[in-house]
Amino acid sequence: MSLIPPPLSLYVHIPWCVRKCPYCDFNSHGQQGALPVDEYVDALIADLDQDLPLAWGRTVHSVFFGGGTPSLFPPGAIGRILDAASARLRFAPGLEVTLETNPGTAEHGRFDGYLRAGVNRISFGVQSFDDGCLQRLGRIHDSGEAERAVKLAQDAGLDNINLDLMYALPGQDPAMAERDVERAVALAPAHISHYQLTLEPNTVFHARPPPDLPDDDAGWTMQERCQALLAQTGYAQYETSAYARPGRQCAHNLNYWRFGDYLGIGAGAHGKLSLGASGEILRRWKVKNPRDYLAKAASQARIGGEERVAPAQRPFEYMLNALRLIEGFALADFEARTGLPRADIADELATAVGRGWLSVDGERIVPTELGRRFANDVITLFLR
Numbered sequence: 001m002s003l004i005p006p007p008l009s010l011y012v013h014i015p016w017c018v019r020k021c022p023y024c025d026f027n028s029h030g031q032q033g034a035l036p037v038d039e040y041v042d043a044l045i046a047d048l049d050q051d052l053p054l055a056w057g058r059t060v061h062s063v064f065f066g067g068g069t070p071s072l073f074p075p076g077a078i079g080r081i082l083d084a085a086s087a088r089l090r091f092a093p094g095l096e097v098t099l100e101t102n103p104g105t106a107e108h109g110r111f112d113g114y115l116r117a118g119v120n121r122i123s124f125g126v127q128s129f130d131d132g133c134l135q136r137l138g139r140i141h142d143s144g145e146a147e148r149a150v151k152l153a154q155d156a157g158l159d160n161i162n163l164d165l166m167y168a169l170p171g172q173d174p175a176m177a178e179r180d181v182e183r184a185v186a187l188a189p190a191h192i193s194h195y196q197l198t199l200e201p202n203t204v205f206h207a208r209p210p211p212d213l214p215d216d217d218a219g220w221t222m223q224e225r226c227q228a229l230l231a232q233t234g235y236a237q238y239e240t241s242a243y244a245r246p247g248r249q250c251a252h253n254l255n256y257w258r259f260g261d262y263l264g265i266g267a268g269a270h271g272k273l274s275l276g277a278s279g280e281i282l283r284r285w286k287v288k289n290p291r292d293y294l295a296k297a298a299s300q301a302r303i304g305g306e307e308r309v310a311p312a313q314r315p316f317e318y319m320l321n322a323l324r325l326i327e328g329f330a331l332a333d334f335e336a337r338t339g340l341p342r343a344d345i346a347d348e349l350a351t352a353v354g355r356g357w358l359s360v361d362g363e364r365i366v367p368t369e370l371g372r373r374f375a376n377d378v379i380t381l382f383l384r
């Protein structure tokens, strides 16, 4: 069966940070000496050049510079990547271009430069406004620096700003989590991401969990109270961890959750492409180690792995994304994105509806509150 290609995004990975945080399992490496900025930009462009046949004739609807800490790269480097990408791919008018930023790397003048380079959305890794929590998380900035960084970006004219917060932090109680949200809201960002701290394998926190971690019930209380506070202050939840003012949802992440396509360039970057005529869905990822990537970016060896998503895997992969959304999904979208008929998931849907995990609203399948709480169980139903 052929697939109608969904919207396409571009993800650009920058794999360095000032210092590695003890909870983080992203492909990020503490900076040692000067970064090979120009060399890495050349590598990204060479990587993109070779991925282009996967995206012929298609329009890019969003670009996301993620990391690591992309704000370690100066505006000129970010501009060079964007210029190269827009010379090779058709950019939709007014497309969203996000740059992840560590507040400890923000400088005067830089935001101006990013804006001129084509960035129109900044995502700050604030994590908390409590200096004790920030220290226990091993962050390189305090709360004052985070507030100043956000104001610098706003003064430069960037109004589409996201703040990342984490909750269930060591030593945190629900009142502290609410205070973090209040201080975030006071900065009037367009978007707030509110992530529960998870102890990821291969991190320092996993090997040696910090003392005073809130238990599951306390974590759930924080989630509920913060969600209510965000709703009262004008930030509607639209995904498990994402809240936005009206019209300010993150277009790039929405495309992931709607099972859209994306090209991924950079060390360890993942891509997903629907190959229209053959009906195949290709996942491709790049070699992870930055040095390795730099050496291989211009050749086939840059590809760390590839797999085709078999039809039997697609319902699970689709649900893993779409059921994170408060709005759920339309059955017609399921069919268009997976190439499978809706009858293929009728039994699982009936079971989930019977258990009170999903509700049916005409064409739409919407997770209930219970379904959101037991999201893993719901998704597991679709595993084949």
Ligand SMILES: C[S@@+](CC[C@H](N)C(=O)[O-])C[C@H]1O[C@@H](n2cnc3c(N)ncnc32)[C@H](O)[C@@H]1O
Binding pocket: 017, 023, 024, 025, 026, 066, 067, 068, 069, 100, 101, 102, 103, 124, 125, 126, 127, 164, 165, 166, 195, 196, 197, 198, 199, 200
């Ligand atoms: C790539 S980082 C954002 C930019 C920059 N690297 C920074 O940290 O300031 C992406 C976000 O993922 C979240 N994150 C990272 N590790 C996490 C974990 N173990 N549990 C929950 N959220 C996590 C943090 O909120 C972080 O801001």
Ligand code: SF4
Binding pocket: 016, 017, 018, 019, 020, 021, 024, 025, 026, 028, 067, 068, 069, 102, 125
């Ligand atoms: S949380 Fe951000 S700053 Fe910390 S190591 Fe991960 S990517 Fe780097």
